[in-house]
Amino acid sequence: MSITFWVWFGIAVYIAAGLAIALMARRGLGRGMSEFFLANRKVGGFVSALTYSATTYSAFMMIGLAGLTYLGGVGALGFELTYLCGMFMMVFFLPRFWLVGKKYGYVSPMELLSDRYQSKWVGATAAILALVFLVPYGAVQLMGVGYLMNGISQGAIPVVAGIIIAVLCAIAWSNIAGMRSVAWTDAFQALVMIVTSAAVLGVVVVALGGFGSFFSRLESATPGLLTVPTAGGVWNINMFIGLALPWLFFLISNPQVSQRLFIPKSVTAMKQMLGGFLIFGFIYTLISVLWGFGATLLVPGLENADLATPTLLALPIIPMGLAVIVMIGITAAAISTIDSILLTLSSVWARDIHKGLINPRVSEKRELKIGQWVIPIMAIIAFVFAWWAAGKTGLSFMIAPLSSAASAGLLMAVPAIFGAFFWKRATAPGAIVSCIVGAIVVLLFQLTGWKPLGWWPGTWGFIVCAILFVGVSLATKPPKKKADEFIGYLKQKLDKGNFI
Amino acid sequence: MTKTGWAWVWFGFLLALDIAIPWFALTHVEKMSGAFLFWTIWVVLAIISAFVIFLRWKEARR
Numbered sequence: 001m002s003i004t005f006w007v008w009f010g011i012a013v014y015i016a017a018g019l020a021i022a023l024m025a026r027r028g029l030g031r032g033m034s035e036f037f038l039a040n041r042k043v044g045g046f047v048s049a050l051t052y053s054a055t056t057y058s059a060f061m062m063i064g065l066a067g068l069t070y071l072g073g074v075g076a077l078g079f080e081l082t083y084l085c086g087m088f089m090m091v092f093f094l095p096r097f098w099l100v101g102k103k104y105g106y107v108s109p110m111e112l113l114s115d116r117y118q119s120k121w122v123g124a125t126a127a128i129l130a131l132v133f134l135v136p137y138g139a140v141q142l143m144g145v146g147y148l149m150n151g152i153s154q155g156a157i158p159v160v161a162g163i164i165i166a167v168l169c170a171i172a173w174s175n176i177a178g179m180r181s182v183a184w185t186d187a188f189q190a191l192v193m194i195v196t197s198a199a200v201l202g203v204v205v206v207a208l209g210g211f212g213s214f215f216s217r218l219e220s221a222t223p224g225l226l227t228v229p230t231a232g233g234v235w236n237i238n239m240f241i242g243l244a245l246p247w248l249f250f251l252i253s254n255p256q257v258s259q260r261l262f263i264p265k266s267v268t269a270m271k272q273m274l275g276g277f278l279i280f281g282f283i284y285t286l287i288s289v290l291w292g293f294g295a296t297l298l299v300p301g302l303e304n305a306d307l308a309t310p311t312l313l314a315l316p317i318i319p320m321g322l323a324v325i326v327m328i329g330i331t332a333a334a335i336s337t338i339d340s341i342l343l344t345l346s347s348v349w350a351r352d353i354h355k356g357l358i359n360p361r362v363s364e365k366r367e368l369k370i371g372q373w374v375i376p377i378m379a380i381i382a383f384v385f386a387w388w389a390a391g392k393t394g395l396s397f398m399i400a401p402l403s404s405a406a407s408a409g410l411l412m413a414v415p416a417i418f419g420a421f422f423w424k425r426a427t428a429p430g431a432i433v434s435c436i437v438g439a440i441v442v443l444l445f446q447l448t449g450w451k452p453l454g455w456w457p458g459t460w461g462f463i464v465c466a467i468l469f470v471g472v473s474l475a476t477k478p479p480k481k482k483a484d485e486f487i488g489y490l491k492q493k494l495d496k497g498n499f500i
Numbered sequence: 501m502t503k504t505g506w507a508w509v510w511f512g513f514l515l516a517l518d519i520a521i522p523w524f525a526l527t528h529v530e531k532m533s534g535a536f537l538f539w540t541i542w543v544v545l546a547i548i549s550a551f552v553i554f555l556r557w558k559e560a561r562r
Contacts, residue, residue, distance in 0.1 A: 074522075074535045081539045082518055085546040088511050091553045092504070223530035228522050237523055248515075267559045274554055278547045286540070319555045496560040498503045500553060 003320055004156040007149060014171060014331065021188050022173050022181035030175045033107050033368055036178035037347040041102065043179075043263040045272025047187045051340075052188035052260050052273055053280040054193065056250070057142020058337035060403050061288040062197055065227040067305035069292025073225025076233030077289045083247035083280050083430070090274050093252055095499040096490055097261035098270060103489060105178045109417075110352040116420040116486050118479035119428035120356040125435045126413045127352040130255050132411030132439070135382050137240045137254075138341045140403050141334040142166045142386035144169060151310020152327050159390050165307040166331065167383045171376050174346075179263065182339050191331035194280065197287045197328030200322055204294040207317045222296050242456020246313070246407035252417045253410040256337075256344040267497060308385035325468075338382065340344070346374040352374050405446055406456030412438035421490070423473075424483040430473030438465030507553065514546050 035039055038053075038295035043051070068076040097112070106112045110130070115125030145166040146159035173185045208214040219226065229236050252258050264270040295308035298315060302308055309330070313323040350371035355362050362370075389402065412435050419426030438461045444450070450458065494500070501545070520534035521542075527533070 011523075074539070077536060078518070078522055078539045083517065084543050085514055088514070088546050088550050091507060091550055094554075094558065219531050226530045226532065226534055227527055227537060228535055229527070237519070240523070243517075267557050271554055271557055275551060280549060283546060284542065325557075366505040493560060498556050498558050500509055 001154075001322075003314075004153045005159060006324045006379065007153050007318060007327065009330050010150075011165060011331070012292075014328045015165075017188065018169060018173060018185050018335075019176075021184050022176040025180040025184040026177035029180055031369070032322050032364055033347070033351065034105065034258055036344065036368055037107050037185060037371070038057040038259070038262050041263055043183055043403050044060045044265060045181050045269035046276065046296070047500075048260070048264045048273035049276025049280065050190040051183040051186035051263075052257065053284070054190040054333065054336035055260065055335075056257055056335055057190075057193065057281070057284055059148070059330055059405075060337075061284060061332035061333060062193075063144045063147060063306055063309045064140070064289060064403060065285075065288045066292035066295065066309050067307075068296045069225075069289045070302070070308040071305040072234030072317060073222070073227075073293075073296075074289075075230060075240055076227045076292065077285070078228065079240060079244045079247065079323075080285050080289070082244040082284060083250055083500070084278070085280070087251060087274075087278060089249075090251060091500060093258075093421070094261050094270055094274060095494060095497065097258065098264060099260035099490060099493045099497075100486065106346050107351050108250075109255045110173055110348055111356075113413075113420055113431065114352065114356060116482065117416075117426070117431055118430040118480075118482050119432070119447055120352075122416065122428050122431045123352040124357050126255075126416065127348045127356075127441055129410060129413055129435055130348055131378075133406045134254075134256070134341050134345060135378070135385055136389070136408075137403055137406035138382040139339045139386035139389060140406070141341075142382060143336040143390045145331050146386070146390055147306055148310050148330055151307055151478045152313050152323060154314060160387060162331075163383060163386050163390070166335050166338065167379050169335045170342055171379050172209040173261075173335065173339040174343040175372060175374050178343060182343050183263070186336045186340070190280065191214075193329045193333045193336075194284055196322075197325045197465065198289070199350060200318060200326045201287050201291055202295070203311070203318055206423040208294065208297060211374050214290075214297075217297055218293055218467075222293075222478040223291070225296065228301040236454075238454040238456060238459075239453070242408075243404040244460050245456075245462060246404050246411045246458045249411055249414045251405055251409060253414050255348060255410075256340045258417075259342075259344050259347070263460050293461065326420070338379075341382075342375045342378050345378045349374045377432040405457070408446070408456070408461060409439055409442050411458055411462055412442065412465045413463070415466045419469060419473065421487070424480070424487055426469070426483070427473045427476040427478045429476045430469045430471075433472045434465045434469035437468055438462065441465075510549060514549075516543070517542060 110123035110126045142163040149157045149162035150159045283386035295312045299311045350367045416431035442457045442461035526534045
């Protein structure tokens with residue numbers, strides 16, 4: 001039977017397994033926003049770690065990061081590990097988000113900002129930022145699935161068919177039981193991702209004569225890829241900072257991951273979540289980068305570096321069954337990210353836009369219904385973007401730079417988030433002005449391709465945003481009572497729990 | 501300085517190494533034992549630092 005048949009068969013098994021898990025998760029589903037969007041803040045450490053991993057790591061890794069390694073070498077490792085080093089900041093932010101989430105009942109990170117700054121416009125601004133910039137990031141996941149199925153089936157399955165399958169799965173996983181079905185399917189998918197990617201990397205390394213031979217072949221065949229700046233000129237320090245800066249603050253700037261800081265059921269679960277994620281992330285990053293290096297040796301000269309993984313999987317050295325299983329693993333990585341994005345955006349729309357701005361008196365039941373309706377609408381928007389971007393070529397339309405560009409926009413909420421937890425003098429006008437102007441700077445620079453001094457849009461946007469946040473805050477009146485209460489409560493609880 | 505302050509300083513130091521070592525000190529080392537090994541060890545150090553801090557967290561007594 002043909003590879004195309006086995007690809008369809010594998011997808012069918014994956015969808016059946018995912019549906020079964022999502023439907024099982026539905027059994028314990030209660031009522032209300034917190035129940036649907038946060039699984040009632042009662043998720044255990046193991047599932048928390050895996051859902052955080054699966055949401056964070058996406059098609060970006062085995063396709064985008066592998067492609068970036070293929071194109072530019074070791075700089076891709078440094079860029080991705082800078083993100084993982086940034087996870088050190090979880091020791092500050094995880095307990096803080098978790099404690100205030102429980103105390104004040106926040107459903108979304110934007111609701112936290114609205115309450116802390118005593119202005120619904122702060123949450124609405126951050127919500128709009130997320131709605132605008134998470135669409136391209138979600139679309140990147142869809143493109144990854146499309147490229148992968150197209151590559152493995154050697155063109156028999158069109159890119160758009162893969163995109164449609166990913167959209168439908170993501171809608172189903174997120175709508176069936178909200179965070180419960182997303183977290184459970186994420187846990188299943190995270191295990192599939194790491195096991196399959198490790199297995200196929202093992203096959204490639206064996207085909208190259210073991211790690212020793214693999215590394216010496218890399219050193220002799222592509223020495224320029226083992227330094228930064230890269231000999232070929234792909235990586236320079238401005239590009240590194242431009243890509244790594246949004247990634248460094250990903251843990252708080254991307255609401256689909258920061259919303260997960262509300263869900264662990266206990267301090268022990270929080271510790272398991274963080275420890276489990278750090279180990280998962282380290283292993284998965286090394287696998288993805290080594291995979292990309294393997295592709296430079298085995299399938300050199302590809303025009304589109306994002307096709308390195310699909311092309312490598314189609315080689316005869318990879319058993320067909322394993323290639324299909326890995327394809328499922330990468331598809332799982334993509335879908336587990338986009339369903340989380342859809343779920344978060346729907347909660348943000350319902351809580352921060354609809355309830356925050358349009359109808360503050362809306363009932364919780366109606367609010368939840370609105371959130372559920374938003375899921376397919378956002379999915380369709382991401383689908384259209386993915387379809388459009390999949391037809392483009394060039395560095396800007398590669399998966400890794402496109403993902404980082406999306407995060408550059410979300411980066412503009414970071415000063416406001418820092419201010420909420422650490423600066424009593426921070427104000428709502430400071431947060432709003434810095435988010436809006438910073439986002440405009442990022443969009444303008446991205447659309448025009450303008451890079452003064454060679455600095456990337458995210459770098460310029462962040463500088464402007466941070467200066468405005470501090471300046472406007474100092475010139476306006478802070479919500480002193482709320483700031484004292486919010487930060488005072490945290491100080492007392494942090495001391496008791498031995499947090500820092 | 502408080503424990504929180506020291507943790508921020510340590511994090512800043514790690515980020516300074518992220519740029520200084522591979523981009524300046526190892527820029528001519530075209531081997532796996534260059535930037536590849538540095539970034540791998542560097543992130544292990546960051547992960548261990550996080551473990552040292554969060555393993556001390558405890559459930560607050562009511």
